[in-house]
Amino acid sequence: MAHFRRDDVSSFEYIDAIPTNPRTKRQKKIWRNIAIAVTAVIVIVIVIVVAVVVSQNKKDKSSSGGQYPISPYARMTQLVTVNEADIQQKERIFVVGDIHGCLTEFNELLTTIKFDPAKDQMILAGDITTKGPGTVGVIRRAQELGMLCVRGNHDDKVVRLKAYELEKGRNAMIPPSATMPEGGVPDPLKFKNYHVAISTYEQLTQSDFDYLSSCPVMLHLPSLNNTVVAHGGLDPKIESLQDQVPYLVMNMRDIESSGKPSPESGVGTSWATLWNTKMTTAAASEKMNVYYGHDAGRGLNIQATTFGLDSGCVYGDYLTAMDIRTGLRTQVKCKNYDKKGGNSDD
Numbered sequence: 001m002a003h004f005r006r007d008d009v010s011s012f013e014y015i016d017a018i019p020t021n022p023r024t025k026r027q028k029k030i031w032r033n034i035a036i037a038v039t040a041v042i043v044i045v046i047v048i049v050v051a052v053v054v055s056q057n058k059k060d061k062s063s064s065g066g067q068y069p070i071s072p073y074a075r076m077t078q079l080v081t082v083n084e085a086d087i088q089q090k091e092r093i094f095v096v097g098d099i100h101g102c103l104t105e106f107n108e109l110l111t112t113i114k115f116d117p118a119k120d121q122m123i124l125a126g127d128i129t130t131k132g133p134g135t136v137g138v139i140r141r142a143q144e145l146g147m148l149c150v151r152g153n154h155d156d157k158v159v160r161l162k163a164y165e166l167e168k169g170r171n172a173m174i175p176p177s178a179t180m181p182e183g184g185v186p187d188p189l190k191f192k193n194y195h196v197a198i199s200t201y202e203q204l205t206q207s208d209f210d211y212l213s214s215c216p217v218m219l220h221l222p223s224l225n226n227t228v229v230a231h232g233g234l235d236p237k238i239e240s241l242q243d244q245v246p247y248l249v250m251n252m253r254d255i256e257s258s259g260k261p262s263p264e265s266g267v268g269t270s271w272a273t274l275w276n277t278k279m280t281t282a283a284a285s286e287k288m289n290v291y292y293g294h295d296a297g298r299g300l301n302i303q304a305t306t307f308g309l310d311s312g313c314v315y316g317d318y319l320t321a322m323d324i325r326t327g328l329r330t331q332v333k334c335k336n337y338d339k340k341g342g343n344s345d346d
């Protein structure tokens with residue numbers, strides 16, 4: 001055995017001793033260069049593809065508010081322009097701030113101004129639902145008196161949950177800790193969210209839902225001093241109402257120094273301040289007045305071209321109605337139904 005093993009070893013030594021074929025070496029070098037070149041081309045192609053995809057994404061986001069996608073359950077109308085004749089025939093046109101289910105106070109306000117649906121037009125500035133005890137009653141009163149409305153951030157949540165329930169069934173709204181599948185919306189909802197109590201468990205009928213979901217994000221009354229009603233506010237940098245981002249219109253309070261609108265207050269300048277600054281230099285044809293709610297933290301906030309009417313009714317302050325033509329304001333005192341304090345958006 002030892003003999004054979006020695007033979008094997010010697011035969012290996014012989015093979016190792018064969019001189020490398022210079023042609024084979026050159027071919028190897030060529031193949032290695034080809035491999036490097038192919039790898040380089042692949043890397044370049046990948047880099048180009050990634051760069052194109054990223055820039056395309058950015059373009060999509062800036063052109064369609066892609067950072068703030070709209071829920072497939074939002075049933076949203078972004079903008080309604082009110083017919084001039086409908087408005088001209090009304091004696092008084094009022095805007096009322098956030099009612100938040102305060103039905104008693106809402107009725108008291110209507111009595112105080114002697115509201116007559118045959119002669120008067122009421123416009124609700126959004127967040128007519130949640131927090132207070134009478135959401136469904138407020139919706140039905142608004143509907144029966146032919147009131148116009150815009151969608152608030154809380155109304156939007158009620159609509160989305162109810163639309164999901166109508167489409168998928170109440171049994172699909174489990175487990176409570178699960179998030180409703182709506183794509184990458186900026187304000188995702190869990191099935192245990194307290195808005196479910198109103199949308200699903202308090203007999204919000206199809207008719208109630210139809211009224212609430214019909215409230216557009218923006219209501220434009222061109223013949224009335226070019227007035228817009230919107231719940232949160234408008235971004236002064238955006239020229240056309242069609243280009244405003246619905247989530248921000250329903251939620252904005254401040255605009256950061258970078259120019260980005262934010263749902264927070266105290267992180268920049270109130271959008272209304274910037275709006276009024278812009279309007280001081282705007283041409284007469286571009287002047288626009290904005291009536292809004294949402295900012296109970298700042299309270300009643302009347303400026304030259306912006307009219308903040310959320311005077312914190314559900315927090316025990318006041319419910320305010322303003323006559324657009326005369327500027328006359330009427331308030332009723334409210335009970336405190338929500339001890340958390342102003343501007344809670346949860």
Ligand SMILES: [Mn+2]
Pocket residue numbers: 127152153154231293294295
């Ligand atoms: Mn609000």
